[in-house]
Amino acid sequence: MPKQKSFPNYKMKSGWNALLPARESSPALDRDISVDVLVIGAGWTGISAAKRWHSLSPEAGIALIDASEIGEGNPGRNSGFLLSIALAEDANPDQIEKMSLCNRLTASTMAEILAEIEDSGHAVDIAKAGTYRAAASEAGLKSLQNYRAFLEAAGLEYESLERSALRSRMGSDFYQEGLYSPDCYLAQPAAAIRALASLLPESVQLFENTPALKLKQQADGWQVQTPNGVINAHKLVLANNAFSKELGIARSRLVAMHTYAGLTPVLEQSVLDDLGSDENWGLLPTHRLGSTLRRTIDGRLMVRSMHSYEQEAPKGKIEGELQHRLEKRFPQLPNFDFEHCWGGAVGFTFNGGAVWGKFKPGLYVSAGCNGGGTVKGTLLGKLLAEAAHDLKVPDVPELFGRASWMPPEPIRRLGYNISAALESHKGRREL
Ligand SMILES: Cc1cc2nc3c(=O)[nH]c(=O)nc-3n(C[C@H](O)[C@H](O)[C@H](O)COP(=O)(O)OP(=O)(O)OC[C@H]3O[C@@H](n4cnc5c(N)ncnc54)[C@H](O)[C@@H]3O)c2cc1C
Secondary structure, eight states: OOOSSSSOOOOOOOOHHHHHHOOOOOOOOOOOEEEEEEEOOOHHHHHHHHHHHHHHHHTTTEEOOOSOTTTSSSGOOOOOEEESSTTTTOOOHHHHHHHHEEEEEEEEHHHHHHHHHHHOOOOEEEEEEOOEEESSSSSHHHHHHHHHHHHHHHTTTOOOEEEEHHHHHOOOOOOHHHHHSSOOOEOOOOHHHHHHHTTTOOTTTSSSSOOOOOOETTTTEEEEEEEEEEEEEEEEEOOGGGGGGTTTTSTTTOOOEEEEEEEEEOOOOOHHSSSSSSSEEEEEESSSOOOEEETTSSSEEEEEEEEEEEEEOOOHHHHHHHHHHHHHOOOTSSSSOOOHHHHHHHHTTTOOOBBEEEETEEEEEOOOOOHHHHHHHHHHHHHHHHTTTTTOOOHHHHHHBOOOOOOTTTTHHHHHHHHHHHHHTTTTTGG
């Protein structure tokens, strides 16, 4: 198996970022520096950790590095669902007290994200559009039933929808049944992460296009090698999700799972007229390998689906299948080519639990945000900075789970291939 890189280097550009005006990136590191704190990964988690660290220790010299550019990298590649309640796969109606606390924590984090986006003055397309969840098969209906039980137990608002209601709101006959829950914001994710990064305190030095290649523990902290400079830091925060394992952390608990998205051009008004009454909606799958859909406020459709293990798949392999999955749901669409098609890596853990906390002296890690990691990552990044300051924080492993062990390669890949094949077969009508 080829050696994995310590950072992502996607061949397909982020479609969301491509829709935005060009942005001038912060310079890459080109010298050796020493700081009090180094945060690796300027995503939802890392930006939040750096801001919170600064607010708790305003005098600390903080550097934040990212292998990519803000908006172009992984944090701007997701489908833009900012959930203020648990995802269907995490929802457990039998543990409602714990789940309700998680919901409260994510909801207050969501409120902070919104306030920051507003303060940034950036024009970010973000709205509390809510989300559909819909099932096309028996397996999907079962998962929908579980989610409904969770929403009921948590006292959260929702609306049940038959096929005809889904058809008239979204323009698709594909699903047998669904529900609508208002507790979700839909955002242009690249614009949102740009806005959040723009509010980094001036004293936090941001270096883009600066991948961490290697970590070394030293007597008084950590040394991090980048292509054109070494960073010595007393404290190190790893917020680079799946890629923290390539820097030697949680190797037996994390996998970089790539998933893909396609975004159509702006559709003709006559086509939009046949896509139901809702003009800005999102749909999450009821099966973990299923497809996410969005209709954007500017009149495009997006589909997010398909997975590959540890490697970005070639565009040729992805595009046609994504198109097929979108056309299955919307046979009324005229022939189209995606305007943008891209992928990104999710920090997958076998049981969905997080890799979070102090791992070695001076080394703090928050990784393994499977899905829903935009809001959850923001929360866990903030809590990590607080825990590093010995503040009392909620019990993250208890609330969000602790990532479980996975066997080493090549057994892990084999296990993934077998379970993905079985899951895909089971949920084939939801793909
Ligand atoms: C196609 C797709 C759709 C998704 N849809 C959703 C969704 O709708 N809602 C949702 O909540 N979640 C979604 N997710 C998951 C979500 O994107 C992640 O959970 C979230 O981005 C995690 O945030 P993070 O900051 O922890 O990690 P990331 O967003 O992965 O950020 C880590 C950062 O670290 C940087 N980095 C990595 N390695 C290095 C290194 N060695 N040196 C320096 N920098 C490094 C990366 O460039 C990146 O900027 C989706 C993911 C994908 C791929």
